[in-house]
Amino acid sequence: MAKEIYYEDINIGDAMPAFTSDPLTRTHLVRYAGASGDFNPLHHDETFVAMFGMPRVIAHGMLIMGITSRAITEWIDNKCLKNFKVRFSGMTEPADLVDLEKTKARATITVTGNVVKKFAEGGENRIQCDIQAVDALGGVKLTGSFIAALPSK
Amino acid sequence: MADKSKLGMEFSPYTFEVEKGKIAEFAMAISQKEDKDQVNPLYVNREAAQKAGYRDIIAPLTFQTCFPTWAGGGLMPIIQTLGINIFKLLHGEEEYHYLGAIHPGDIMTGKAKVVEMYEKEKKDKPGKFMEFTVIETEIRNQRGELVIKSRSTLVER
Numbered sequence: 452m453a454k455e456i457y458y459e460d461i462n463i464g465d466a467m468p469a470f471t472s473d474p475l476t477r478t479h480l481v482r483y484a485g486a487s488g489d490f491n492p493l494h495h496d497e498t499f500v501a502m503f504g505m506p507r508v509i510a511h512g513m514l515i516m517g518i519t520s521r522a523i524t525e526w527i528d529n530k531c532l533k534n535f536k537v538r539f540s541g542m543t544e545p546a547d548l549v550d551l552e553k554t555k556a557r558a559t560i561t562v563t564g565n566v567v568k569k570f571a572e573g574g575e576n577r578i579q580c581d582i583q584a585v586d587a588l589g590g591v592k593l594t595g596s597f598i599a600a601l602p603s604k
Numbered sequence: 605m606a607d608k609s610k611l612g613m614e615f616s617p618y619t620f621e622v623e624k625g626k627i628a629e630f631a632m633a634i635s636q637k638e639d640k641d642q643v644n645p646l647y648v649n650r651e652a653a654q655k656a657g658y659r660d661i662i663a664p665l666t667f668q669t670c671f672p673t674w675a676g677g678g679l680m681p682i683i684q685t686l687g688i689n690i691f692k693l694l695h696g697e698e699e700y701h702y703l704g705a706i707h708p709g710d711i712m713t714g715k716a717k718v719v720e721m722y723e724k725e726k727k728d729k730p731g732k733f734m735e736f737t738v739i740e741t742e743i744r745n746q747r748g749e750l751v752i753k754s755r756s757t758l759v760e761r
Contacts, residue, residue: 488673
C-alpha cells in the first residue's frame with residue numbers, strides 16, 4: 452500500500468521508486484491467462500508458437516502493464532490515479548526453469564519513471580510521471596505515463 | 605486487413621458483475637503471488653480498504669481488461685467483425701481514464717466503439733503499411749456512473 456504523498460513534496464525530475472518483478476515463468480503467464488480471461492495460445496502453448504517459428508511463448512502485454520500498475524500503486528494510492536497509458540514495444544519471453552540462472556534476466560522486469568510535469572486541472576493538483584518497463588538485458592517492454600491528483604498540505 | 609467501413613461501429617454492450625474473488629485472483633496474477641494475503645490489502649481486505657478511505661475493496665488499475673474477455677466473448681468476435689488478420693495482430697497501446705472506483709458487487713456495463721482507423725508506412729519497409737484500429741470503451745456501473753474510459757490501439761503488422 453502506498454503512503455500518503457503531498458503535491459508539495461514532489462518536484463519535476465523526481466524518480467518514482469524503482470520496482471523489479473520476479474522472473475516471469477510460464478506459470479505466471481497461465482495464472483494471468485485465467486485471471487484476465489485472455490487465453491490466446493500465444494501465451495501458453497509452445498506447439499502453437501512453433502508454427503510461427505517462435506522459440507517460446509510470450510507474456511501478455513497486459514500482464515506487463517499490470518506489473519507496471521503495481522509499481523505505480525506501491526508509490527501512489529489508487530484513488531489518486533486519473534490516467535494511465537502505455538505503448539507496447541517489446542515482447543517478453545518467460546524464464547526457462549531448466550536454465551533459470553541464464554534465462555531469468557530476459558524475464559525480470561524493472562519499472563522506473565520520472566515526474567515530468569506538475570499542473571492544475573479540474574480543481575486538482577496533478578503530476579505526470581513518464582514510465583518505462585525494461586528487462587534486465589535492457590530490452591524495453593513498454594513506455595508510457597500516468598497522471599495522478601495529489602492532496603495538498 | 606481491417607475493414608475501414610467499420611469506422612464508427614458500436615459493439616453490443618457487455619455486462620460484468622464484479623466479484624471479490626475475481627479481484628483477488630487478478631491481483632495475485634499481476635503481483636506474481638500464490639496467496640491473497642501477499643497482495644496489496646486494498647484488493648482483498650475490506651477493513652484495510654475502508655481504513656484507507658474506500659467504501660469497500662477496490663480493483664487494480666488494469667482489472668477492467670477481464671470484463672470483455674469474461675463477459676463479452678473476448679477479442680475474437682471483434683477481430684473477426686473488423687476483418688483484422690489475427691496472425692498479424694499486435695496490441696499497440698492501452699490507455700485508461702479513471703473517473704471512479706470499482707467495488708465487489710458492482711455491475712459494470714461496457715460499450716465499445718471503433719473511433720479511429722488509419723495506416724502508417726513502415727520505416728524499415730517503404731511502400732508497406734501498418735494498419736491501426738482504435739477502440740474506445742465507456743464502462744459504467746449499475747448507477748450509470750462513468751467509471752472508466754479506455755482506449756485500445758490494435759496494430760496489424
